[in-house]
Amino acid sequence: MKTKLLLLLILVPTILFSQHKFAQLKEELATPNVYRNAAGAPGHEYYQQQADYKINVSLNDSEQTIHGEETITYTNNSPDHLTYLWVQLDQNRKSLDSDSKLINVEKMENFKSVNQLELKTLNFDGGFKIKNVSLSNGDEINYFINKTMLRIDLKEPLSPNTSISFNISWWYNINDRDILNARSGFEYFPKDKNYLYTIAQWFPRMCVYNDVEGWQNKQFLGRGEFTLPFGDYEVNITVPSGHVVTATGELQNQKDILTKIQLERLEKAKNASEPIFIITPEEALKSEKTKTKALKTWSFKAENVRDFAFASSRKFIWDAQGVDINGKNILAMSFYPKEGNPLWERYSTKLVAHTLKVYSKYTIDYPYPVAISVHTKWMGMEYPMICFNGGRPNEDGTYSEQKKYSMWGVIIHEVGHNFFPMIINSDERQWTWMDEGLNTFVQYLTEQEWERNYPSKRGPANKIVNYMSGDKNNISPIMTNSESILQFGNNSYGKPATALNILRETVMGRELFDYSFKVYCERWKFKHPTPADFFRTMEDASSVDLDWFWRGWFYSTDNVDISLSNVKQYITDSIAGNKKVIIEEKVKELELKQPQDITIGTLRNLESISTTLNEKDTSINDHYGWKRKSYNDSILEFAYNEDIHHVEYDIKTNDSKYYYELTFNNIGGLVSPIIIRAFLEDGTTEIVRIPAEIWLKNDKEVSKVFVFKNKVIGFRLDPFLETADTNLSNNVWPAKKTPSRYKIFMQNKK
C-alpha cells in the first residue's frame, strides 16, 4: 500500500507537469543525434541515399497502357550494410486485390443509388505487371512483392558508399479519370476522340532509407502520398507522333520533335516577359484531327529530383515565358487543351511565374530549369517541375468567379509543391501536413501578392474557426499519420497553414518568422526533414520558445476561445490622493462604431505589399475585378485611422486616470496571445497585445489591469481576427447583439 502511495505521489506531479500547456516537448520529439541535431539542422553525420534512373517507356494510345523498362542505380550513402532494397509499386493500389478497397469503411446506407453500388463491382485492374527484375549484367535477382512494395534480395549486402544497378520491366492499364479518379490517369474527349494523359507514379520507384524510419516501406493506401530519394533521370517517352509530351526535366531532342517555327518560338519564350505560344490553339486543333499510327520518342533529363511525371496528348496548346529568379532564368510553361480556354491561356503560365517568384522569396530560390502546369478537368497533383491542375470553364467559355479562383488557387498550390515536398523532401506517407500545410501557408502569401485582398480560402486565422470549433470526435491532431486523419483538408492543409500564419502575424512577428522559416527551408532543401527538425529550427533561429504552440496547435484538438468575462472600472480620486475608488456605474450600451472587420494579414499587407501582380499587370483583372477594387478603399481609410491611434502605454509617466481590470477565461483550452481593442470615449481606439505567456501559471483564468487616458466605452478581443477565436460573441464588453446575416442581407437589399 505504501509503495502504491509513493508511486502515486511520484506519478501525479509528473502527469500533471507533462500535461501542462507550456511543458517542453521532450517526450514527443526524438532525441537529437549525429544525423539531426538539437538545433533542428542536419547533423554532422547526416546522410541520404541516391537513386538514378534510366527509363524507356511507351504509351499505347489505342489500349491506354504503359510499358516500361528501367535501370536503377542505387547508391548506399548510409553507414549500414543493406541486405535488401525496397521499391514502391504505387499502381498496385489499383490492382484487383488492393487493400485500399478492402479497408474503406462502408455502410449500406452510404450507397444512395444503384450506380454507386455498381461501382463496388467495378473490375478495373490497374496494378503493375512486373515482367522482369534482373541485375544490370542480366543475372537474375530474387524479389518478392508485398502489395504496393517490392523487396529485392541482394546476394551480398550493399556496403556503405557502394552502388548497385538493376533492371525492372513492367506494364499496366491506365485508369479513366471519369470512372476511377486518381492522381494519374487519362481523360477521354468524345467530341474529337482524343485522350489527354497525365501519368504519375508510373514506374517502380526506390523507397527512402534513412536514420528515422529505416526503410520507409509503409504500404500505399491512398492518402499518405510518398517520399523518395533524390536522383538523376534520363527518360525516353514514346508516344503517337501527333502527341505533345511534357515532363519533369528538360527536353533533350527538341530539334527532332518540334518544327522550325516551334523551335524559334521556344527560344523566344525563354526571355519573354509574357507567355507566348510554342504550339498555337490553331495548331493544336489541327493536331486533334490528325491521327497517325507513327510513333515519336521524346527524351528528357532531370537532375536531383525525387520523382518523374509526364503528360501527353494531341490536344495540347503550349505556351511559355521566362522567369528571372535572382539572375537565373527559369522557363514557366503551360499545356492545355482548348477546353481550358479562355482561363488557361490568360492565367496559367503567369500564375506559374508568379508562384516561383514569391515562393523563392519566402523559401529558397527555385533551383530547376523549368516549371510546368498541365490542365486537367478538376484535380490537382504535383510532381517535380510539373503539376496537373483543374479549372475548366463552361463549354461556352464562360466561367464563374469561384471557378476562376479555384483554378488560380490550384495552380499556385501545385506549383508551390515544387518547394514542399519536392525539394524540402518531407515524408508524406507519415506526415501530410509537412508538405500540404507548409505549402498552403506559402500559397496564401502568394495569393495575396497576386491580387490585393485575394479571397484565400485557407491561411487567415478566421478561416479555420468552423473546423476547430467542430465536434472533437471528428477532429484529429495535426500530428496524426496521413492515413488516420479525420477531415483531411482542414487538418492537413487548413489548420497548419493557419497555425503558421498566427505564428507569423501574432506570436513571432513577420521578421522573426520569415527569417526562421527561410532557415528551415535552406537547411532542409534537397534533404529529408522531420517535424522535429521544423519545430526546433523555428525556435532555434528565433529565440522564441514555441513548445506551447506546437503542443496546442499540432498535438491537440483544443481551440482558441478566450472570453472577456469581467470588466471592472477604477478611477483615481484626485482629492484623496491616489486612492482608487471603484466606480460601479453601469456603462450604457453604446453603438460601437467599428469599421468592417479586417484581418491582421490584410491590414499589414497594405503596407508590406506595395504592388500586387494585378496592379502591375492589368490583364489579370477580368469582368469580376471591379468588386474587390471598391472594397479596397474602405480598408485604406481604416488602416490610416489605426496608425494614428497607435497605443503609447507607460503607466509611470502618463496622466491616465482610468484603470480597468479585465478578466479573461480560456474556454477553448488552447492558450493564445490576447489582443484587446479599447474604444475610448473621445472616439479613439487603442490596441494592446499580450503574449501567450500570460497563461503560464494559470491557463484557465487570468486578469490584467490597464490604464487609459480617457474613459473606455467598450472592449473587444481579437479585433483583427488573428487568433482563430471560435466564439466572438464573448469577446465584447459591454455585451452587444450582432445582427444576423439575414438582417444584414435584407437591410442591404433595401
Add this chain to the structure above:
Amino acid sequence: MKLIIFISFLSIFSFNSNAHDYYFAFAEMELNEESQKLEVTLILNSHDIDHWLQNTNFTLLDLEKPSLEKNLKEDLNNFLQSGFIISSNSINYNLIFKGILLKDDGNIEFYFESQKKIESEEITISFDLLMDKYSQQQNKLIYLKELEKETYEFLPSKTSHLIKL
C-alpha cells in the same frame, strides 16, 4: 453518372487540391420577435453547389444573375430544404426563399423565412444537408437568441436537435 462516381470515390482517393475537403454547411437562425417567423441563412461552399448544379441545366454563373430563373429557384429550394427541416408537433414549417449572395470567400449564402408564425416554444431542426454525399459532413447551426448564441452540431449519427425558442 460522372458526378455520382466522382463523389463516391472522393472518400477513397485524395487529391492535393480542388478535392472536396471542407465537409461543412452552416445555418444561422433567429426568431423575429415582431413577425414571430424564423429567419434562416444557409451557408454552403460553392464547390458543393457547383457539383449539385452539374445535375441541372444551370451553372454557377446563373446564380450571379440579379434574379434567379424560376426553375433554378425551385430546384435550389427543394435541394436545400430537403436537408434543412424545421418541424414541431409533427408539423413541418416550410421556408420561403428570400435571396442569395455569392461571397468572395467562396461561400454562398441562401436566405429564408418561415412561411408561418412559429407558435410552439420548441422546434426540431433536422439538418443533414450533403450528408448523403459526404460521410464526413458535419453541419452546424447557430441560433441567435438575444445576446446569446447557441450552437448545435449535426453529424450523420445525429441529424436533428430539439431547440427551445
